[in-house]
Amino acid sequence: MRSQEVNNKLTQAAELIKDSKHTTAFTGAGISVESGIPPFRGENGLWSKFDPIFLDLGYFFKHPDESWQLIKKIFYDSFAQAEPNAAHYALAQLEQRGLLQAIITQNIDNLHQRAGSKNVIEYHGTTQTLTCTHCGRRYQASTKFLNDLPPKCESCSGLLKPDFVFFGEAIPELAQSRSLQEAEIADVFILIGTTGEVQPASMIPIIAKKNHAKIIEINVEKSNYTDSITDIFLNGKATEIMRNLLAIYLTN
């Protein structure tokens, strides 16, 4: 049984979203945890098992073999097993019903798109394509490339790099400008499963708040945002809260 307080907060959040002209979701690793993808930080996070140096741009160029072995294992072999969960599907449903206008995701797992969301801004890029670090030619990340590491460009034999953002790399320009635009125009931002510790992504909800967006936050624990910018904190698992939120629209 949900407590009255939780029910009230859910209803308030549902009303804010219903009355909003433009609502944007901002998602982090937490939304994909229940799909079986671990976050980076925390007790069972990836960084407790692997040294993040392999995602440093300089290290990648110096040790492409070693970096690519880990990249394949973590971002291709294990991500490929994951399926979208109820939280990803609920966001896609909200978009279809005209209640959500965009998702800005820090994730690179493609699960929002696989759940059917259309307007997805991939702030940290994607695992789905690879780009030649020499001539810039772009390829789909198919097994043809991933079975022969490190993958090489078919035109110039240059080293291929996945199109997600490494440490020491800039945010893709279009993703940055589109995210800033969302932060300017949104009436409501829904933060799901993000600590607010990753720069510069963490600034986007803060900018939205400065531009008078109401902030709804869903997380299993408090984040950097909870006591600073959050208006309604829905404490719980992303799948559970999003299912309950969607149910309010389905029953009304």
Ligand code: NAD
């Ligand atoms: P993060 O900022 O993405 O934090 C994860 C957050 O999720 C934490 O606040 C945690 O309390 C919360 N959380 C955990 N389980 C949850 C659940 N079931 N429901 C709701 N919230 C839950 O931090 P990070 O993991 O250090 O990630 C750093 C960066 O790397 C981010 O940009 C992140 O998106 C990216 N990353 C992406 C993936 C992916 O593509 N799936 C996986 C790991 C990290």
Ligand code: ZN
């Ligand atoms: Zn090339």
